[in-house]
Amino acid sequence: MYVTPFFAWTPSFPELAILLVVVVFLFGAKRLPELSRSVGKSISEFKKGKEEAERELEAGRTSAESEAAKQKEKESVKSE
Secondary structure (H helix, E strand, O other): OOOOOHHHOOOOHHHHHHHHHHHHHHHOOOOHHHHHHHHHHHHHHHHHHHHHHHHHHHHHHHHHHHHHHHHHHHHHHHHO
16 A cells, blocks of 8 residues: 655645635734745745854864864874
C-alpha cells in the first residue's frame, strides 16, 4: 500500500478560498493589510539573520582554515 507523504499534498483553489474566508473571519478585513505587512517584515528579518549567520560561519571557517595552514607550516619548519 502506497502512502503519500504529507508534503506532497497541495491545496486546490476551493481549499485556498475556504482558508481565506476563515482568515478574514478571524482577523477582519481591516487588519489583513497590517497582518500581511508584519508577515513580510518577519520574513525579511529572518532572511537577513540567515544571511548574517552564513557570513559569520564562512568567516569563521576561512579563519580556522588559515590558522590550520599556519600551524601546519610551523610543524613542517620544525621537522626540517
